[in-house]
Amino acid sequence: MEISKQNYLDYLNKNQKEAIIGLDGPCLIVAGAGSGKTKVLTSRVVHIIKQKKAWPNQILCVTFTNKAAKEMQNRVLKLLNQKTKSLPWLGTFHSVSAKILRKHAQAVDLNSRFTIIDQEDQLRLIKNICKAENFDIKKISPQFILSLINQWKNKGLLPRNVVTKKGLPLEKAILNVYKFYQERLKILNSCDFGDLILLCVKMFENNPDILELYHNNFKYILVDEYQDSNYIQSKWLNLLAKKNNNICCVGDDDQSIYSWRGAEIKNFLDFSKIYKNTKIIKLEQNYRSTQNILSAASELISNNKDRMGKKLWTDSKDGELVKLTCYKNGKEEATGVSDIIESKLKKKYSLNNIAILVRAIFQTREFEERFLKIGMGYRVVGGTKFYERAEIKDSVAFLRIVNQKNDDLAFERIINVPKRSIGDGALKQFHEWGRKNKKSLENSAVELLQLDKIKPKTKLGLLKILNLFNKWRSDLKKKKHYELMEIILDESGYSKMLKGKKDLESEGRLENLKELIKGMRDFDNLQSFLEHVALATSIDQDWNGQKVNLMTMHGAKGLEFDAVFLPGWEEGLFPHQKSLEEKGDLALEEERRLAYVGVTRAKKESFISFAMNRLYRGDWVDSLASRFINELPEKNIKKEDQIESSNEDLFFNQDIDYSEGIRSPGWARLQKKNLKRIK
DNA sequence: TAACAACGCTTTTTT
């Protein structure tokens, strides 16, 4: 007993121990990259349980990603020696909120079987509203409306709370769309991602009795990656922590890279102002990287002004210098990288421990082509999302409409798939009827059928599919959800449709559907499966075999690899042009933090590179080395030039004043393009 | 209604 109690505290340094032992009161842990953040968090959970301060179900532990939640779940359970089966309240902000909302759905005017819609559905809904309200899409794109609505939600604003600025008549129009959008969501018995948090907060504010239930239950609250929280999420925590005040947040201001979705570092920096008597603990010893890598990263991030200030140190060896290479073009960059892996790294490391981290996911393509050519195994992490594939979304839409009659977005998606003569005309009829009578599409269709207002050919197809819906609904009571999926794919004609198309793609789709049905077995019932689909987006990655990892820097946060490649460090690509245009210096600092995240993923070796020329959207673009390259400390870097020409030094010694317009053909072209887009 | 052509937008990052 005594031994196992010691176990989880043994291999911790002084600060880490301190971060774990004081359990009561607010606590902010500033944890640098590779400083054992997850270890501290998991140990703290274990400590709470072993000290009998709370039962596992009395601990609320929130993360931002499913990956992080799963990782923590596994690590905690391992430390607890499987005495505990699970921590029910360990999950993402969104999944925990959904769980709470389903318990009290009526309090926010929903049915507990409400559907959680994703971005694609959000967009469709907005488009539908714009169409119905004769809102000019050419003037303002639905995308823009969507982003504004999401921003409002992140700030905790429902339509009635939004105050539009006087000089912006368009904003008022968008607010109007927002109003319709929320109304429509209610009728559809649906929530978007933002609603999950926002409605939860509103519910707590309006129903003190419900909030009290959770006050009584959650003895301790722990939060991972707190620097990525937005206003409404911090509010959510604030409400839940109010009574016990036992809230412990872990984060790193230097790794805040999600401001574009509303994250405010302010939450992190002002934590001690909001929570009185906060204990602040800094974890500054890095256990991951060599001295050279750590120095390069530290020097780079020191160019940011808006920091809490940390001094990461390590007692590991200098290791290899960080390699910096200039390639002629993107293709040669891919070739160069694969050559290095082939000739030097393959012997030393497992391919699984090698990663190529890019700014934007499309950059992986060049590497994929190369790896396919030379037959090197690779996996794209986070790229193709399983649940976002068309055939998967179609199948899930069938399940959604079976589960929840008011799910118009699901209805619309599959009502004419495969083709059953229910075209735009009929759909428009349903929409109009539904809007006039505040009915869902399915109910509208039923009523219109009864009134005999549907064209004969359409009527035939419609009757058939509506009857099928009802049959499947009764099947659901008798059959397992995965059996139902097979029945649906068969009876709807969906499988037949795919089998009929004899191309390679359709075969792949059929494979995916098999995979889907297999995956469904992991869930107890339809409801929990649908919840997973809505919040998870990706099926478990295959970590089998030896493969190089390709992913974005955003996606790599929290991971580490022996060797890391960071290609494409070029102005316009990284730092990214669009982000600079939108937010200027603030965005530049965020891009720099992203660079910091990238570099600090490496344990032993890191390779930064850029290309002079790149094929971008069909034409060749000349490019400049990223300004971040000049910010790397000379003494930790080794330049490896791939260019034979004599002006090579030019590319390493570009002394450019970025505050003024930059003049290179590629830059000019980029600017012209952007201008064109604005017009 | 369905098939085909033309157009324009995309590719920053995600629950």
Added chain:
DNA sequence: AGCGTTGTTA
């Protein structure tokens, strides 16, 4: 360059 959306025609 490639895809999805929109417009035109059978």
